[in-house]
Amino acid sequence: MTDTLYDPRWVREFYDAYGMQEWERFDRHPMMRIAFAIHQHYLRQYLQPGQRILEIGAGAGKFTQVLAELGVRITVADISPGQLALNRQQAAAHGFAHAVEAWVECDACDLRSCFANESFDAVVAYGGLLSYVFDQAGAALSEMQRVVRSGGPIFLEVMSLWGGVHRYLMPVLTLAPDVNRQIIANGDLDERLGIQLNHHCRMYRAGAWRQLLQEHGLAIEVMTASNALCTNWEEHLRAIPENSAAWQHLLEMEVEACREPGCLDLGTHIIAVCRKAKDGRS
Numbered sequence: 001m002t003d004t005l006y007d008p009r010w011v012r013e014f015y016d017a018y019g020m021q022e023w024e025r026f027d028r029h030p031m032m033r034i035a036f037a038i039h040q041h042y043l044r045q046y047l048q049p050g051q052r053i054l055e056i057g058a059g060a061g062k063f064t065q066v067l068a069e070l071g072v073r074i075t076v077a078d079i080s081p082g083q084l085a086l087n088r089q090q091a092a093a094h095g096f097a098h099a100v101e102a103w104v105e106c107d108a109c110d111l112r113s114c115f116a117n118e119s120f121d122a123v124v125a126y127g128g129l130l131s132y133v134f135d136q137a138g139a140a141l142s143e144m145q146r147v148v149r150s151g152g153p154i155f156l157e158v159m160s161l162w163g164g165v166h167r168y169l170m171p172v173l174t175l176a177p178d179v180n181r182q183i184i185a186n187g188d189l190d191e192r193l194g195i196q197l198n199h200h201c202r203m204y205r206a207g208a209w210r211q212l213l214q215e216h217g218l219a220i221e222v223m224t225a226s227n228a229l230c231t232n233w234e235e236h237l238r239a240i241p242e243n244s245a246a247w248q249h250l251l252e253m254e255v256e257a258c259r260e261p262g263c264l265d266l267g268t269h270i271i272a273v274c275r276k277a278k279d280g281r282s
């Protein structure tokens with residue numbers, strides 16, 4: 001690949017070194033528990049037991065475990081051999097290996113050598129994979145549409161530009177304004193900024209995310225922030241037990257609020273549940 005911001009080697013090395021952090025992230029604080037619940041809400045709504053699912057960018061397997069609980073059969077795929085090894089370990093340790101048909105090392109931007117056309121009932125790409133492939137997101141979307149059956153749901157997610165600023169406002173304000181203006185202008189965190197970065201990715205405004213999906217022929221069923229009301233209240237939320245009526249009510253409000261146009265840019269990530277159009281690309 002030439003003339004692209006996407007660097008598969010950087011992604012592989014970053015995630016090989018990342019260890020269990022992706023598995024642990026949803027337990028870090030209440031905002032993440034809520035984000036986890038919102039992701040699950042849509043998997044439960046759209047998937048049926050027995051379906052064959054491609055989970056691409058699966059990482060250590062937090063959603064592989066959820067998918068196994070839903071009774072689907074999962075092909076776990078990731079560009080990072082380190083994350084695939086952790087996924088296998090977690091599957092054995094937590095008893096969900098029986099639901100996994102295969103663990104496959106592959107790049108979402110080119111799945112041809114791994115998977116035939118229309119070989120899955122659904123594709124799950126939760127967790128920002130599409131933010132790591134920068135300008136190659138279209139190639140990844142085309143590949144996901146190619147491998148899913150006509151009308152099958154595709155669960156997608158990117159990192160949110162304004163949601164990121166909202167969540168990390170104080171660190172953002174330590175950046176030089178000119179550098180931050182560049183980030184805000186195109187959403188890209190990459191070496192062109194000329195600053196020390198421990199993360200490379202493309203963040204999206206909700207409008208640009210919607211446009212990308214539509215340009216690639218996807219029918220959007222749901223667009224939702226991963227969190228909105230709770231984004232910066234974690235210290236207070238720690239006082240609310242997760243089995244309480246207040247917690248349940250918060251979840252109920254979050255599911256609704258996160259889909260409001262005025263809230264789409266308020267969370268750390270933006271999720272989309274799409275359908276491959278009936279005449280989808282292959």
Ligand SMILES: C[S@@+](CC[C@H](N)C(=O)[O-])C[C@H]1O[C@@H](n2cnc3c(N)ncnc32)[C@H](O)[C@@H]1O
Pocket residue numbers: 011012015022023056057058059060061062063077078079080083106107108109125126127128129132133
């Ligand atoms: C943020 S983690 C998400 C892990 C998991 N889906 C979750 O939400 O907890 C992103 C994962 O996507 C993988 N990934 C990034 N770019 C990829 C690509 N082009 N093809 C396949 N996997 C990729 C990374 O190796 C990493 O495991």
